[in-house]
Structure formats: C-alpha cells, structure tokens
C-alpha cells in the first residue's frame with residue numbers, strides 16, 4: 001500500500017534555507033528561524049497554479065484588483081457566514097497600509113487610539129507614524145491562562161477621550177478568537193463613547209477547528225467600523241501585496257471610497273498584480289487546502305503543549321484558538337527577561353522577542369509553529385538547550 005505524503009509534514013529544511021524571504025535570510029544557517037509570521041509550507045495548489053499560469057503568460061503588469069472584493073465577499077460568506085456586499089470591500093496593498101488609511105479617515109491628528117498589548121508591534125508604530133497617540137488598554141489573563149479584553153480599561157480609555165480603537169481579531173500574539181458576545185460588548189462601548197473601531201481580521205481565516213470567528217462588522221454594520229483582511233496570512237503570500245478594507249455603513253463606505261480615489265498613487269498603485277491573482281485563487285478555490293492546514297495547525301498547537309511540558313516545563317503556554325503563533329511565558333526561566341536573546345545566543349533558535357509586543361512582555365517570546373512537527377520539535381530542543 002502506498003503511503004500518502006502529508007504536505008504539511010514533508011518539508012525539507014535544506015529547501016527552506018534556499019528561500020530568500022526575511023524569515024530565511026535574517027540569520028545564518030546555524031539558526032532555526034521561528035520568529036516572523038510566515039509559514040514554511042508549500043503554496044496551496046490553486047494558488048500555486050494561478051501564479052504559475054500568470055508567470056507563464058507574463059501577466060505581471062500593473063495590478064487590476066476589480067475582482068478581489070467579490071472573491072473576498074464569497075469567502076466571507078462561506079467561511080464566516082457573513083453576507084457582505086462586494087461594494088463595501090476595497091482592495092489595498094496590505095493590511096497595515098489599510099490601517100494607516102483608516103486612521104487618517106476616522107481620526108484627527110493627535111487623536112488617542114486604543115490598543116490591547118501584548119499586541120502585534122507595528123500597531124504601536126502605525127499610530128505614531130500617522131501622528132496619533134497610542135493609548136494602552138492591556139489584555140488580562142485569567143488564572144486558567146485565558147486571555148480576555150479588559151472592558152473596564154477600554155471604557156476608561158474611551159471615556160478619557162480616545163477616538164479610535166485598533167482591535168486585533170483574532171489576536172496576535174495571544175491567539176484569542178473573540179466571541180460574538182465579547183464583540184457585542186466592544187461595539188456597544190464604542191457606540192456609547194462615539195469611538196471608531198478598526199478591526200484587523202487578518203488572522204480570521206486561520207481560526208482553529210472548534211472555534212468560531214465573528215466579523216465585527218456583522219455585529220456592528222452601521223457603526224463607524226473599518227475591518228481589514230487578507231489572504232496573506234492563511235495562504236502565506238504576504239510578499240505579494242494584496243489585502244482588503246471593508247466598511248458597511250453607507251456614510252463610511254462613501255467616505256472610504258472617496259479617500260482611496262484621491263490616494264490612488266499611494267494605495268491602489270501599490271497593490272501587486274501577483275497578489276491579486278493569488279488572492280482571487282485563494283479566496284475562490286482555497287478551502288480544501290485551508291481546512292487541511294487548519295487540521296495540521298490544530299495538531300501542532302497541542303504537540304507544542306507536550307513538547308514544552310516535556311523539555312521546558314517551567315514555560316507557560318496556552319494553545320491559541322487561531323493562527324500559528326505561540327505566546328510563551330518564560331518568566332520562570334530567565335529572571336532578567338529577554339528570553340528570545342537567550343534562546344538565540346545559546347540555543348541558535350530565533351523567536352520573536354516579547355518586549356516588542358508591549359512593555360509588560362519582556363519575559364515572553366513568540367514562537368511560529370507554522371511548520372512541520374519535526375521543525376517544531378527541533379525548535380523546542382534548541383530552546384531547551386538554552387535553559
């Protein structure tokens with residue numbers, strides 16, 4: 001009997017080291033990189049086929065993104081039960097470019113913008129870069145390890161005058177999929193204090209089996225809410241440059257359309273044609289591969305519990321409900337903090353430093369498990385060597 005090959009396990013480290021992306025070019029060949037949010041798997045077959053056909057045709061001119069909104073709306077209907085008018089969807093080069101546009105559209109210069117550390121480090125940067133002010137409402141972790149939004153802290157920030165809230169849903173790095181009830185509370189609070197919400201939903205397609213992602217705009221379609229999404233995380237194509245912004249309130253949709261039209265050179269012109277082609281293929285034809293990926297990631301997030309328990313039991317890790325990022329508390333290991341530095345120096349394994357995600361996070365590290373179980377095992381072995 002022939003054994004079927006598991007595409008998520010049959011990964012060659014030698015081939016990965018031939019890649020030239022940030023993940024594989026930042027460190028030397030003695031270091032195992034598990035830092036930046038980029039996966040090690042081969043492309044989904046429909047995405048690969050679409051890209052190969054485009055390259056064979058020389059279809060790499062200036063991007064024409066007209067079909068992206070309908071492809072995203074179809075994906076959102078199938079995967080999230082979200083009945084979305086493609087007219088509410090706008091293509092942009094990447095999610096962070098969309099966040100910058102949303103900040104400019106929704107807030108005046110200097111406005112307070114709330115974020116929930118620990119959080120994706122560029123959230124701090126984009127708010128400052130766009131001339132707004134970072135307001136922190138840190139997440140809370142309960143005694144069972146479950147991360148929660150601190151509604152009281154959010155309310156304090158909103159009542160003190162913050163004008164926007166940049167929500168990460170699902171959340172990087174803690175991996176929470178916010179429930180519909182939690183999002184209803186967020187929407188109600190934002191409405192009470194007239195706070196606009198920018199909901200970064202880039203990790204939503206990577207919601208693990210058994211959990212349900214709720215788009216914020218499904219809960220608050222008429223509020224000043226802009227959502228962002230992309231095929232780039234789930235289908236591992238962030239270098240190709242294509243994402244979407246969504247606004248469903250009639251007023252905001254018109255305002256967003258007008259802003260993006262006036263900023264063609266800065267926004268639409270920077271969308272990548274290969275990104276458009278890959279995104280349309282992913283959203284229309286990627287479900288089967290995505291389901292297989294999620295089954296693999298679901299196994300791997302639990303494998304990591306076993307590996308950390310066996311090799312570095314002093315770490316604390318709560319398996320994420322979405323995405324392939326493990327947020328690991330190393331405070332019992334390195335009293336001076338900076339665990340990623342120790343892992344790199346002594347173990348030759350590169351994790352993302354927790355300190356980048358917030359000032360409270362110096363003793364944490366983020367590990368990317370979007371790879372084979374053999375590579376995850378090797379990463380943990382190397383971490384254990386550093387302890």
Ligand SMILES: Cc1ncc(COP(=O)(O)O)c(C=O)c1O
Nearest residue numbers: 037094095096120172200202238
């Ligand atoms: C929450 C979040 N938003 C945005 C991004 C980056 O997206 P893009 O490359 O489309 O700007 C990432 C990448 O890891 C992310 O985790």
